[in-house]
Amino acid sequence: MTDLSLKMLHRFYEQLWQIRFFEGHVQRLAASGEVPGFPHLSTGQEAVAVGVCANLTEGDMLFSGHRAHGHVLAKGSDPYATFCEVIGRQDGLCQGRGGSMHLVDVSTGMLGATGVVAGNLSLAAGAAWAAQVANKEKIAVVFFGDGATGSGVFHETLNLAGLWQLPLLFVCENNGMAEFTGREEHSDVAKVSAFAAPYGISAQTIDGNDVLVVNAAARSAIQGIRAGSGPYLLECMTYRMAGHYVGDAQHYRSKEEMATMKEKDPIERLRLHLLAKGDSAEELEAIMQRVKAEMTAVVDRARKAAHPDPATVMDYVYSADFPGREENAKWN
Amino acid sequence: MKITFAEGLAQAIYEAMAADSRVVLIGSSFMGLNMTARKLMEPAVRDYSDRMLVTPISELALAGAGIGAAMCGQRPVVDLGTGSFIFQAFAQVVNEAANIHYMSGGQSKAPVTFYCLAGMRGMGAAQHSHRTQAMLGQVPGLQILTPGGADDAYQLMKWSLLKSQNPTVFICHSLLFTETSELDPNEPMLPVGRARIRRQGSDVSIIASSITVPRAMAAAELLEKQGIFAEVVDLRTVVPLDRETILKSVAKTGRAVIADECHKSFGVAAEIAATLAEDGLSFLKAPVRRVVVPDVPIPFSQSLEEELTVSTEKIVAAALQVLGR
Ligand SMILES: Cc1ncc(C[n+]2csc(CCOP(=O)(O)OP(=O)(O)O)c2C)c(N)n1
Numbered sequence: 001m002t003d004l005s006l007k008m009l010h011r012f013y014e015q016l017w018q019i020r021f022f023e024g025h026v027q028r029l030a031a032s033g034e035v036p037g038f039p040h041l042s043t044g045q046e047a048v049a050v051g052v053c054a055n056l057t058e059g060d061m062l063f064s065g066h067r068a069h070g071h072v073l074a075k076g077s078d079p080y081a082t083f084c085e086v087i088g089r090q091d092g093l094c095q096g097r098g099g100s101m102h103l104v105d106v107s108t109g110m111l112g113a114t115g116v117v118a119g120n121l122s123l124a125a126g127a128a129w130a131a132q133v134a135n136k137e138k139i140a141v142v143f144f145g146d147g148a149t150g151s152g153v154f155h156e157t158l159n160l161a162g163l164w165q166l167p168l169l170f171v172c173e174n175n176g177m178a179e180f181t182g183r184e185e186h187s188d189v190a191k192v193s194a195f196a197a198p199y200g201i202s203a204q205t206i207d208g209n210d211v212l213v214v215n216a217a218a219r220s221a222i223q224g225i226r227a228g229s230g231p232y233l234l235e236c237m238t239y240r241m242a243g244h245y246v247g248d249a250q251h252y253r254s255k256e257e258m259a260t261m262k263e264k265d266p267i268e269r270l271r272l273h274l275l276a277k278g279d280s281a282e283e284l285e286a287i288m289q290r291v292k293a294e295m296t297a298v299v300d301r302a303r304k305a306a307h308p309d310p311a312t313v314m315d316y317v318y319s320a321d322f323p324g325r326e327e328n329a330k331w332n
Numbered sequence: 333m334k335i336t337f338a339e340g341l342a343q344a345i346y347e348a349m350a351a352d353s354r355v356v357l358i359g360s361s362f363m364g365l366n367m368t369a370r371k372l373m374e375p376a377v378r379d380y381s382d383r384m385l386v387t388p389i390s391e392l393a394l395a396g397a398g399i400g401a402a403m404c405g406q407r408p409v410v411d412l413g414t415g416s417f418i419f420q421a422f423a424q425v426v427n428e429a430a431n432i433h434y435m436s437g438g439q440s441k442a443p444v445t446f447y448c449l450a451g452m453r454g455m456g457a458a459q460h461s462h463r464t465q466a467m468l469g470q471v472p473g474l475q476i477l478t479p480g481g482a483d484d485a486y487q488l489m490k491w492s493l494l495k496s497q498n499p500t501v502f503i504c505h506s507l508l509f510t511e512t513s514e515l516d517p518n519e520p521m522l523p524v525g526r527a528r529i530r531r532q533g534s535d536v537s538i539i540a541s542s543i544t545v546p547r548a549m550a551a552a553e554l555l556e557k558q559g560i561f562a563e564v565v566d567l568r569t570v571v572p573l574d575r576e577t578i579l580k581s582v583a584k585t586g587r588a589v590i591a592d593e594c595h596k597s598f599g600v601a602a603e604i605a606a607t608l609a610e611d612g613l614s615f616l617k618a619p620v621r622r623v624v625v626p627d628v629p630i631p632f633s634q635s636l637e638e639e640l641t642v643s644t645e646k647i648v649a650a651a652l653q654v655l656g657r
Binding site for chain 2: 037088096101102114115147148150178181186187307312313314331
């Protein structure tokens with residue numbers, strides 16, 4: 001864990017702030033009504049995205065869910081196109097068709113974010129299987145919340161992954177909450193990692209708010225998967241510093257809980273680590289300020305981007321070779 | 333007494349829970365993320381929280397549990413949240429609940445209510461905007477309630493929870509929560525299966541349900557300013573479908589505009605248009621017009637979604653068209 005270069009650590013620090021500022025803008029603009037819908041922020045959970053994605057190559061395939069901003073950015077998507085998508089603009093990753101919950105960027109291997117809890121799991125199994133049959137080195141990674149473990153398809157996919165020995169990394173971001181209620185109200189199984197063993201899958205529960213811990217655990221899991229040792233489940237214990245969605249008043253959280261947030265903050269934890277390693281506070285402040293300025297510029301630009309042209313609304317229902325495509329556009 | 337749609341729902345749920353201890357809520361976020369409306373559930377939470385289950389994200393199992401409990405005498409309502417998540421439960425709703433009475437030769441009954449907060453709510457995008465009444469209408473054995481007014485939100489919900497003997501999908505539209513109507517709780521309920529004439533008219537029938545009801549009413553008001561008298565038929569329930577009232581209205585007006593939020597092909601409006609073609613052709617002075625959502629998933633972008641919305645303006649335009657104006 002200590003073998004990371006300072007350059008790498010600074011890169012983590014930058015990426016954490018990039019996601020934090022990105023979502024800070026989402027939150028600010030959602031509060032004023034400029035970001036439509038109910039965006040879900042990963043604030044406080046960024047270390048999982050950064051620590052896992054640091055170990056992926058461009059060819060590796062990613063699936064995520066409703067809280068995907070951090071994953072998409074960490075996998076390498078352009079922040080401008082990502083922000084444009086979140087505000088539904090033509091320059092967005094999906095030309096404004098998808099929005100915050102449905103971010104897709106095939107160019108980076110971000111194959112799909114779904115707004116349907118657990119809807120991504122078996123897709124990732126399929127992607128992993130495709131890589132396996134094509135004899136590719138590629139792996140698939142799927143991010144999901146602890147809430148997804150309540151669904152049958154989670155268990156079905158674990159079974160498939162074990163049975164077929166798929167090159168698939170399950171990353172559970174266990175923030176202890178599903179919407180407004182805690183895990184203990186949803187399941188008597190305290191640890192998500194406990195679900196893996198019955199299916200013959202290796203698993204580990206780790207501190208998901210320490211990017212160094214996440215990086216190290218992801219690296220060893222991914223090395224194993226690449227070496228052909230089958231699927232792996234990584235349960236990252238983390239903490240959602242924001243509400244379930246922007247606008248959530250979080251009545252279910254006590255003042256005491258809110259007060260301890262800073263100690264859990266993965267950015268603050270990395271900062272303390274870097275200071276202990278000899279970085280100066282000014283140096284780290286400068287990194288943060290630079291990322292902040294970059295993100296502000298990105299968001300300013302995105303806010304000026306054009307909205308999709310209503311005349312194009314029937315585009316993409318079917319791909320170009322669908323025989324009924326013209327009929328579909330004309331008939332409607 | 334004037335009530336809002338959300339008040340009607342909350343009151344019906346409260347009264348049903350008070351009247352019958354077999355009414356159990358499996359999941360209970362009926363008002364979605366609407367915090368004002370959520371407050372209306374507080375009396376039920378206060379008095380009956382023992383019959384309100386907090387649930388994991390297990391729609392398939394929860395729907396099945398609701399069916400099984402209903403088969404054994406309980407009167408559960410399974411809250412599926414956003415209407416699109418009924419797809420997670422489809423196998424149980426469509427292939428178990430709907431079939432059990434028939435397959436058992438009438439021995440078994442499953443009076444369970446599946447609650448869905450469905451529809452194009454604004455930036456719900458493709459995965460949170462489904463209107464499932466048309467596809468569910470293809471499933472014999474299910475009742476599909478689609479209230480478009482506060483009065484029916486109250487009455488149909490109460491009926492579903494206390495009286496219904498069949499599996500019911502209760503489809504609510506979140507943009508209806510603030511709609512108001514007069515409700516006299518002592519007045520007998522318009523029977524389930526009867527459409528409600530929300531407004532009398534002689535020139536054109538506007539046939540609507542759920543969210544298109546207030547939009548059709550607004551359209552009728554605008555049309556009246558131009559001297560056109562539209563009759564608004566609120567279906568209230570898609571199954572059973574009150575074909576008789578639709579035909580009677582069109583026999584009177586000679587013209588029909590069908591406003592519905594389902595997709596155009598194979599939709600609720602398509603079924604009504606087919607009914608008019610089969611049994612009402614001689615009444616029609618002009619071709620029927622459907623004001624519906626084109627066959628495209630719902631986009632996230634506001635400018636694109638607005639293009640698809642079944643708006644008051646589009647209903648007015650269609651009415652003018654069938655009138656040859
Ligand atoms: C199938 C399905 N059911 C319900 C929902 C509504 N919903 C959205 S997020 C959420 C909670 C998810 O909790 P978890 O998986 O732990 O992820 P977190 O929000 O904590 O990141 C729920 C119930 C949904 N999106 N999909």
